[in-house]
Ligand SMILES: [Fe+2]
C-alpha cells in the first residue's frame with residue numbers, strides 16, 4: 001500500500017497549494033491513505049474546525065498536529081467529536097482528543113496513524129516519547145496492519161534515535177515541526193521508513209513560515225514581537241511511502257514537492 005504524507009500546512013497560502021495540487025498528487029501516486037499535518041493551517045497558529053473540515057472534504061483521511069494544536073480555543077471541543085484529527089499522544093491522560101486514529105484503507109487494511117511529540121528543545125514537558133511508544137504499540141497490538149508515526153520534534157538527534165528505537169516495529173516514522181525538509185529519507189535496516197523532517201507546506205520566503213521582519217526584530221532586539229504568517233506563494237512538501245501491508249514494513253520512501 002502507499003501512504004501520502006504532507007508536512008505542516010502553514011496559513012492560507014499553504015492551504016491553497018494543497019487545494020491546487022492534492023488531486024493531481026493522488027492521481028500520480030495512488031495513495032491508500034492521505035495524511036496531512038495541519039498544526040499551522042489557521043494563519044500559522046493551530047487549526048479551526050472549519051479548516052479541518054475543508055481538509056476532510058479535500059479527501060485528506062487523517063490530520064496530525066503538534067505543539068500548536070491548542071492555539072485555537074474552538075478546537076478543544078471539536079477534537080473530541082472528530083477522531084480523524086489527532087494530537088500528540090504524550091499529553092496527560094485527561095487532555096481532549098486522541099493521539100492515534102485507525103484508518104480502514106480501501107483494501108480493508110488498517111493503518112494506525114500516531115502523533116507524538118519530542119522533548120528536546122520543545123516548550124512543553126510531555127511524557128517520554130520512547131516509553132510512551134512502548135505502551136502505544138501494546139495498545140495497537142492486533143489492531144493495525146500498518147503503523148505510521150508523525151514524530152513532532154525539534155532535534156534531528158532525537159528523531160533519528162526515536163526511529164532506531166522503533167525500527168522494525170512500525171512502518172514509518174516521519175519528522176515534522178522544524179518546517180525545513182531534510183534530505184535523509186531512507187529505509188532503516190529492519191524496515192522502517194524514515195525522514196528527519198518532511199518540511200512545511202507554506203511560503204519558504206520566510207522564517208519557518210513567518211514573515212522575516214518580525215522574526216528578525218526578535219533576534220536583533222531581544223524584545224517580544226508578534227509573528228505574522230508569511231503569505232507569499234507556497235511550496236508543498238511531502239513524502240510517499242510504499243509499505244508491504246503483510247509485514248507492516250516499508251519498501252521505499254520518496255520526497256515530493258510542488
Ligand atoms: Fe509546524
Ligand SMILES: [Fe+2]
Pocket residue numbers: 039066067068152176177178
Ligand atoms: Fe510544531
